[in-house]
Amino acid sequence: MNSILELQRKAHEEIERVEEATVQELLTKPKAHKEKLVQEHRVKTFVERVQQRSQYLLDLYQDVDGSRKAEIDAITGASDFGEFYARLRDIKDYHRRYPHAAVEPMELEFQERDLEKEEEELEKMFSGEEALGKYLDMHEAFDQYVNLEKVNKVNYLKYLDQFQKFESIPREIKSSPAYATYLQTLQTYLESFFERSQPLFDLRETRQGVMATFEPSWEAGTVVGWRQDGAMEIDQNAELFCPACNKQFSKKSVYTAHLTGKKHKKAASALLEKGVTEISPEEKKKARLAKEKEERDKMKPIAMAEQLVKEYVSILSAQRDETKAHVERKQTLTTEELVADAVEEIELSEEEEEEEEKIYNPLKLPLGWDGKPIPYWLYKLHGLGVEYPCEICGNFVYMGRKAFDRHFQEWRHAHGMRCLGIPNTRHFHEITLIEDAYALWERLKQGSKTEQFRADLMEEFEDADGNVFNKKTYDDLKRQGLL
Structure with missing residues (x-):
């Protein structure tokens, strides 16, 4: 059955079934954190499926190859009955070839769920340190940060408190490849944490909002940590710019040492060979401006990534505070206490899943229809x-x-x-x-x-002549042979 119209009908039905399953899923109120997370991932799967089928339907309706229009013309033209009987014959032939083909209703797909398998897959998404999305696990990014050159070495707890403060990091460190790798690791982890711990959160909308505010600020030079009146001040450092090497310096001593270097002498000789003996201030300023623009364009992705991380951290502020408290608490425990604490957390999580939320009811009043004590x-x-x-x-x-x-x-x-x-x-x-x-x-x-009720007096019997007697009289007459 390759009918375009039938494929469209089936896709519409599937979308409606998925939407109904999504509504039924959201009507169920989860009791524990794990149940809530499983439900959100399940709803996310439903939403992605609706998006895929909607895109499939859009492709069919656009009808690039004209097959849908040809099919509609075939069933609405002069030979519409011939096309109808041809399709009916194909359907009969199919069921004649496959008389015992099993047909499973579409709604059963959303009713049959393996909760144990879903919980197992959920646990595989998170590390032990994350505790199913309750805490952040920043150890990989922390290791890369402490290995950067010329950064203040801090412990893990201090890092959790200040890792989003990029304006305190010098500009020369940000231009290194190691810093770009570190920032990419940080951004990738936070986005992954969003997708795993908050699957229904619209991360794309957040990114678009940050980009919309970043572009004007970047063009105006007002991005925090990347202001143009910062480390590279063109007018004040004009004498520290080397036009031969097309390089700007921030210190007088470094610039003086550069003039005696082999690279500078080689670049200056190349200019002399081209007949350039002197560079005018206007050309020197133009070269500096071009160099500055080139450097800023090169660092723009780094600045953009920093703004994204800042926005992610502001949204995950509650998880970060919980992580800091968790890490600080763990640092005060011994090895035995850590093991006992881990066992206790597992037991508490299991009790949270099995038991309902406790209701304050000191008077032991009966529960109403809403599960709460009556007034x-x-x-x-x-x-x-x-x-x-x-x-x-x-x-x-x-x-x-x-x-x-x-x-x-x-x-x-x-x-x-x-x-x-x-x-x-x-x-x-x-x-x-x-x-x-x-x-x-x-x-x-x-x-x-x-x-x-007495059977001998209340039960009635009738003889051949139609006379009615109670049971006792009837039995006596029958024994005497009178009936």
Whole structure:
């Protein structure tokens, strides 16, 4: 069945089924952190599937090769009945070839889930230090940071507190390849952490927002840590620029030493061979401006990555604070205490998954339809604090008058009356003691209010002539041979 229209119908149905499954999934309120994370990853899978099928539908509707238009023309033209019967014949031939082909309803795909497998895959996404997205694991980026040259060496806890403060890092360090690698590692990890711990967070929108504000600031030279009036001040350092080597220096001593170097002499000789003996101030300034623009364009991706990391850290501020507290706490524990603490965290997480959230209910009030204790005034209004025991129900205690009145028609009381051999009629309402029930039953029998059934007197029999007798009379006449 290669019908374009049928493929479109099937894709529309699949999108509707996935959307319905997404709604049903979001209506379920998770109780634990792991359940919430599993649900969000499941919803993310649904959203990606809707996007894929929507793109597939868009491609079909665009009809680049014209097959959809040709199919519509075929079923709406003069030979529409011929096309109809041809398709019907193809369907019959298919089912004739495959009479026992199994067809699984599409909705079953979203109802059958392997929760254990989903939780196992979720645990593989995170390292042990991350604790299913509760903490950050910055050790890889920290190792690269401390190996950078000319940076202040700090411990891991201090690094967690200041790693987003890029303006404190000198410009010459930022121009090194090692710093670019470190920054790429930092950005990649934070984006990966977003995708794993907050799968429904729109990271693309965040990146677009940062880029929209970064571009004007960069052109104006007002990006924090990259201001043009910073380390490379063109007008003030004009005498420290070497036009032969096309290089700017920030210190007088370094510039003087450069003039005596082999590279400078070789570059100056090359200019003399070209006939250039003197460079005018305008040409020197133009060369400096070109060099400055080249350096800024080269460092623009680095500055952009820094702004992205700053934005990520501001969003993950809660996780970073939790990580700092967690690391600080671990540093005060011994090895044995660390092992015991890890075991305790596992047990607490398991209890969190198995038990519902505890509800503060010191008065032990009954729970309402929402799972919360009912108001105390309602508890007193219905008299739910008054106990009503019933001996016939096995000394079961009913709380409140309403529950007590209702229980006379429920299975427990009816079973107790049946065990006593007494019919559970309206006469026995309010009777809770076995002795009282027996006494009332005897009184009802004596007063003929409850008529007993006697088969010998109440069963009726008819002879061949149509005469009606009770059972006792009929048996006596039959034994005497009179019937």
